[in-house]
Amino acid sequence: MPTPASAPQSSPVLHSRPVAYAVRADFFRPSPVRAVFDISMREGMISLAGGNPDLGVLPLDELGAVAGRLIAEHGLEVLQYGTGAGLEPLREAVCEVMSTAGIRAVPGDILITSGSQMGLELVTSLLCDPGDVVLVEAPTYVGAIGTFQGLEADIVHVACDDDGLIPAELERTIAEVRAQGRTIKLLYTIPNFNNPSGITLHPDRRPVVAELCRNAGIALVEDDPYGLLDFWDTPLQAIRSFDESVIYLGSMSKIFSPGIRIGWVLAPRDVRDRLQLAAEATTICPSVLSQHLANIYLREFDWRGYMNRAIDRYHERAQRLDAALAAHLPESVRWTRPHGGFFVWLTLPEGLSAEALLPRGIEEGVVFVPGTAFFGDGSGDGNLRLSFSLESPDRIEEGVRRLARVVTAALEI
């Protein structure tokens, strides 16, 4: 109902009393990616910042008809509470999705969550006490940093190269952290087309990393929202495909829609059961309507066909971004060349600060995310993340021209 013009926009404050926050309230910080979201929406701005999938390939009319039918014909079920574990047919369907990555699993091993972000939150709260150490790639997903910091875990980065986590560095870091008397609870890795670096963990390194974690008694959490978005169509074998102790996080966000908020956790049965208890204490159950829609999408739609169309777009945009960077940026700038996912990681020439460049980029009409967002320790200011998932190739090229003007000007100062 529209608000009458004379009605107050918010209720008057009758009593104001200070809220006694928990200590941990200070650990929840605004996401640097969301901070540039509003700026991205400004007229004329080119955003190489966000990590939104291209939903333009989706059959919206057909999906709308399915959603309508679900409510009209099965409303009493799909608008009701559901089970904590999630719909059994959807759990079956995600087992099928994971089989592409070589994973063998049964529905009883799966917990459906409201996005994989929730899965990560549950796993962290189940495994980590305040002060426990979480090992992560350098750099890593900004949302994971937020979760770990919010739950008072200490983040320690492990060095990576163009083939991902360096096993010798992982081994060294484990020994170093332990020598300080600290407890390491988990290694969090995004082995495929890492957000933000675009780097993929080399297949030869995967068993080595898994073995190092197993031997050290550290849980390995494999977060894999981008694995299917491979431009070369060479399905990457998940670490979980050869190590059943791995806790694997999956998501519908990049293969269908982030708005339906459906993800899943595949974990050893005892871990999965405890995760379900934690999930029920958080959300009672994932959205039943969303689960039905996701289930029908995976079973009755040519979802791989739509995904492949999106991948073609991502591929074209990634190529255009790479070519534009080569054409317009000074030679001293380096960047990654991913064959999938959404992101390129750029390394600035010595002495330049990505945080200092951002306001100048905004003035020029281009937004990106400074590298500091992807480190828990404030480092990364010599890097920035560029996303190629949503802007058109021409706008990507123009965005890079604008970025190049900013970088070149900064080098001349």
Ligand SMILES: Cc1ncc(COP(=O)(O)O)c(C=O)c1O
């Ligand atoms: C590496 C990684 N993990 C998890 C997520 C969150 O995914 P979801 O939408 O399933 O919560 C994202 C989203 O960008 C991501 O990049």
